[in-house]
Amino acid sequence: MMLLRIVTLVAVLGSTGVCAADIGYLAPPGVPAKDFPPIRRPVAPIASLSSSADEHRDFLNEVGEVARLLELKPGMMVGDIGVGSGYYTLRLSSIVGPSGFVVAQDIMRDYVIALSKRTERLGLTNIIFAIGEPHDPRLPASSLDAAILAHMYHEVTQPYAFLYNLVPALKPGARIGVVDFERPTSRHGTPIALLRCELTAVGYREIATYQLAGDGGYLAVFVPPQIVDRNTPRDIVTCTDRAGSR
16 A cells, blocks of 8 residues: 555656655654664764765766665665755766656755746756654655665664664665765764664665775675564664674
8 A cells, every 4th residue: 555655656746747745755654763672872973964075086987886785676666764955865866767666755855846846947847855853764664675875874863663673674685785984973984883783773784885996985785684583672672883893
């Protein structure tokens, strides 16, 4: 039923254009944040939108490299989680092609509305816009072939709940790509050891980690747990920011 709703929404937005009133949650709430342990490390503030580095990132072919390593193909539905200014969304649109879709999701409604207006001006019709919560992406069940968390994980205030509630939105075989810098979360990065610890605590399994070209940081690729096999919220052991130690 929920997947049918998103397909219906795609058809409506694709034919009429997006307005602010159309943008909201795409799924009912998941497990509440209060059920999960708090984190014991700094959280970076949400960064202001900036396009000053876009030309350099394009020169490094950041999105193309990430898409290749995640094996993204035309026809896929890919979630750009924490979309921000839409740097990834705009470039993923051509990668998934007219038969695919990009779900541009963020907790900042103003960001999503601004991106919807920009994509309308550019004539992009394969983008779905969604609002999430800090602890819950609020995305339809079994809707995503892949999810990309680009330079935003260090801003997630409730990562265990967020990762747990993301699992149902991922199709069997889906992959998650986390792009970030190897530096403290307080400095808008995530040490790879800490990232591994937090995702493993929720049941995700690491596939590979790649160093991106130039100063683009790293891409860590994970597969989600089966819903029936993942830890319950009370079983999650909190990590610290000391190289992922517990």
